[in-house]
Amino acid sequence: MKKGITVRRDKKLRINDRKHIPMPTGPFQVIGCRDLMTGASKFTGVLLRLYYPAANQARDMREYYLMWPNWLPHENYRSAYAEVSKYNNSVYKALNWAIGDGFIPCIPNAKPLRDDHKWPVIVFSHGIGACRTTYSALCIEFASHGFVVAAIEHRDASACCTFYAKEVHLSMYGSNARLSQSEYNLNDMRDDDEFEDSNANRTKKTLAKTFLPQVTVEWIPHSHIKVDESHYSIGNKQVYQRVRECSRTLDLLESLNAGYEIQNLLDQLLDPSEFEGILDLERVSLCGHSIGAATVLLALSSELRFKVGICLDAWLFPVKKENFDCLSQPVIFINTEKFHSKQNLRKIREIANPSFLKCSNAQDTISNRNKERSSDETPERKVYTLKGSLHYNITDVPFLMSWTARKLCGTDSSMDRFTALDLATSLALDFICSNLNIPLSSDNEVYLNLHRKRIKSGINVRNSSLKFNGRSHLPLPTGPYKVVASKDILFEEPSGKGVLLRLFYPSACQSSEITEFYNEWPNWVPHENYVKGIAKIFNINSYWIHNALKWLLSQTYVPSVPDSKPLRQADYKWPLIIFSHGWGGCRTMYSTICIELASNGFLVAALEHRDNSACCTFSLSKVNQSEVDKEKNNKVASLETNSIEWIDHSPFRRTIDLYEAMNEKVKNRVDECSRVLNLFEAINAGRRILDYQLYSVSDNMKINRIVDLSEFENILDMEKVIVMGHSFGGATATLALTEDSRFKIGVILDAWMYPIKDESFDDLQKPILFVNMESFQTEESLSKMRNIVNSNFNPNQSGLTNSNMKIFTLRGTSHLNQCDIPFVTNWLARKVFLRKSKIDRFVAHDLTMCLSLDFIFKQLNLGKPLSTLSTDSYFALHQGKLRDELCSKL
Structure with missing residues (x-):
């Protein structure tokens, strides 16, 4: 029968x-x-x-x-x-x-x-x-x-x-x-x-x-x-x-x-x-x-x-x-x-x-990706x-x-x-x-x-282990470039308008496994002052809870190789992503996302804003010119710790002029994003940067002058620059798209739209993706996102929605699901900090990354992401967890 x-x-x-x-x-x-x-x-x-x-x-x-x-x-x-x-x-x-x-x-x-x-x-x-x-x-x-x-x-x-x-x-x-x-x-x-x-x-x-x-x-x-x-x-x-x-x-x-x-x-x-x-x-x-x-x-x-x-x-x-x-x-x-x-x-x-290869020369991966994009003869593979x-x-x-x-x-x-x-x-x-x-x-x-x-x-298996040889760590990357490197860069201008960031990028050591470098992985907490800032944000006043949090966070490491040389391709340049953190974040708060992006072939500059929105940050005290002249010949001269000025977090206060204050902060943040872009344009072009302006920051806040950045020269595709941000950083990234024409694509993670609610985006003609968490967004915030999309909707494009502008919400998720907090805290702490989250922490992260990578790759015409998490099959597997906010609105 x-x-x-x-x-x-x-x-x-x-x-x-x-x-x-x-x-x-x-x-x-x-x-x-x-x-x-x-x-x-x-x-x-x-x-x-x-x-x-x-x-x-x-x-x-x-x-x-x-x-x-x-x-x-x-x-x-x-x-x-x-x-x-x-x-x-x-x-x-x-x-x-x-x-x-x-x-x-x-x-x-x-x-x-x-x-x-x-x-x-x-x-x-x-x-x-x-x-x-x-x-x-x-x-x-x-x-x-x-x-x-x-x-x-x-x-x-x-x-x-x-x-x-x-x-x-x-x-x-x-x-x-x-x-x-x-x-x-x-x-x-x-x-x-x-x-x-x-x-x-x-x-x-x-x-x-x-x-x-x-x-x-x-x-x-x-x-x-x-x-x-x-x-x-x-x-x-x-x-x-x-x-x-x-x-x-x-x-x-x-x-x-x-x-x-x-x-x-x-x-x-x-x-x-x-x-x-x-x-x-x-x-x-x-x-x-x-x-x-x-x-x-x-x-x-x-x-x-x-x-x-x-x-x-x-x-x-x-x-x-x-x-x-x-x-x-x-x-x-x-x-x-x-x-x-x-x-x-x-x-x-x-x-x-067939394009997902573990090879010593990762150029093969790029070549295969380009062949796959240009050929219709790729044999069918299904799992x-x-x-x-x-x-x-x-x-x-x-x-x-x-x-x-x-x-x-x-x-x-x-x-x-x-x-x-x-x-x-x-x-x-x-x-x-x-x-x-x-x-x-x-x-x-x-x-x-x-x-x-x-x-x-499909086949979507990620390594969900968060411990290797007794060392707790963030999730390992799933992209084709398994070994990701990181470098902290401090750029100080004479005017005092500098930037602090952590750069994530594919390492030249692709023939190895990232776990081989576990003894070199940097601590997730750059300094104990950052723990104090995080405790302040979450209103942790108890001495015992604060010490427990300090111990917990100090035991987590970021799976990246500090200061490793970047992978240099013969005929391929890396797109650049500038990442803006949310309220109470810092340059390491989104390391899981940044590492994943880097493992898929991007250079990611994770900013640490100095507008008092970070949990904690710092700048250098003014060093007089005579001291600079004395140390110019010393290429690795260290600065004394007392030359650091700490910038504490400023608590959020609802006042009558809140919007004006927040709007001003966002504009200052956008200016920082543009300064980062200026810096990388100079580095990529091989332009000399004065010795006293660039510094590297290692563990225990050891700050060294950087003289030679030639290893990053001519490896960036400055025509493919993406701005990305979470929460307050999402508002920053959205505004940056309109303020700086060099930003080509925006990926906005659970944006707090209030600081830009009165800004006009009628002239925004750039691809933008909103990926929201369900418990955080209000109808007012969603309405602002839809207005941005509607005002720039191109009716000549096929389909019900503009393929360059999308809004998704992940069901059962909490605002913190898109940062590292779910991976650096234990079960009890997650019950407190992510009590509204009903979704697995790995699924929330992976869905965010699949949506982001799929969108970026399509807009930049890079073919399909080569991550072990196949985007199409992962969407099919978790389609019930995604809600398209435009399907019934346009």
Whole structure:
């Protein structure tokens, strides 16, 4: 029965006295199967089972139930499954009882259906401890939709057990010939990297059980391989042997399709004309589960006859060191929820996003991004996860065990076993048919739409650990430039109008991991005076609470390399982002956001404003000229601590002239942003800056003069400057867009619009994005944002809204979700400071960054962000947490 419109499938697993795996649901209900084995050696030929639409489709498959083959091809497989699972004798007997009577609803050796078109082909590679019948439910489902499926039984010792022909006694050329591998010198055909387990224990029980009178069979037991670095080469050899078997399978299918006579050692009565001319070998897909998915990827890289790859719950440890840059075919990953490690998912992510590369020369990343933007030939890559599913859901095991047995063996998933199978096959069929131009019933799409909430699109795994080697830290960056550097810069003009900032940028050390530098990471708190300022902002007057806060904040570090050289690209310059902090913030308060931006290929200048809005800041006392002259020749001369003038935070007071005071502060802040831009224009152009004007600030407030900034010369794209800010800084960034034409794009995070409520933005013709937190914004503030967008809305642009101006609100969020407070405080402190937040702190941060990066990349024509957090899939995953404030207003 079709599972589409009615959304019902036959869930009966017994007919009369026969227990069986699920019936197929496609239009071809009668399925045939045939076992093929070629070659008189372990290292030649192939063993497989073919599944295909059978000739007589007019009858019901159930009418043939007495002909259905046993799920276990031979008694040896029963004991082999027990050995693979490492069950003791009593459990083995229970397993023997549990799956002994399973049958596959297909007709052995049935003639294939000859239709007016050729059947596309799927070659299937099994997982560890499986065999050619372990995935029969999946294979007959594919066959019922018009495919010929070749399920291989690999001889690399990864199968639960298998066999090969040691000697063959056949009638050839009119005489009785005795064929052996010695006569054909088949040992010479073995490759150096063929896997053979010399320690395999072939029991007498196994050796005694033969079933082919014309063949002397040698059984290959399963070899247990440990998952560690010392055994990587063994697993890698196994995969390479599997790849050759996949190629030999395709060779065999080509021979069948050409009508050539093949020597099928399992059935000498095979008529070579049965499959002649019915296989569409221009539409061949390769599908695999677990290590079989690793086989798929490696085979696609070396065998162009395979057009599409289907990776079911891929286990990529055996190919983790392989390079898949040359993989040119479309690939889909269909994962279960409970199986994958972070290392495995990272490898999947690298393959699914070909531009996401960990490379020593990050120029490759930029080149790939530009190629991807300019080429329409990028192969399709998709990743889906079935929520509540297990690794075994792809196999027949859940259908052969009772509920009790599934619970005891850990094979019972929270997702219905039938739904898991149907979703996996539906996703695979949809991908294959769309890429090979094969018609597919609309029922398949209806079924996927019905269960879309059970499917998680994309792969979004971030490292949520906030501690490394005992050191607490902010979230690690997810962009392609994993090693981010930072430098504190103090610029003092003779007029007294200087700026203080922290610069975040991609480090030149991209061949390393950021965690390798953990001993160098700067403290999140630049000085203990900043803790006093934060305590003042939150009205913490208790001595004990203040000391606890001081200890807590001083234990957190920023994952960046201080004063590292910036990464210099040959033909690419970094866009510049100037970040304005909110009320009570400072240059380190938004380090998580700034690091994430830098890891995606930006230089980020995080300002520390001197308008008394920062929790704390400082400037230098006036140094007389004679002191300057004395120290000009000393390139690293340190200033004394007493030359610092601290600027305390000024508490917020609601007075009659509040608006005028705040508006003046915003304008002063905008002036600071422009001065920062002047500074970087000079640095980028290589213009000399007087020695006494530039200083670096290290931990413990050690201030040194900066003489040489040539490492930053000519690495900035000053035509791509973004202004960004949070809260009060959001108002600053909004006004800066109108005041300084050099700012091209504005990204406004939960802006406090009151200080600019009377400002006019009628002439603002620049892209601007507002990302708001739900608990903070008022209707008055939102109205101001909408007015800014409405007054500059371009009706000639397509769509309901102006694509250059957007307003989003993150549901269930608090104002502080966009700063570092959620990551530097413990659970109890978060309950106090973020009591209105109902969203996970990582999700709030990641959604903010996905929205920001997606907007910036589109406006600057940079293609797609290369972060491990795929923006499209992350939006799809968390679409219920986003509200578009313009969709019903324009």
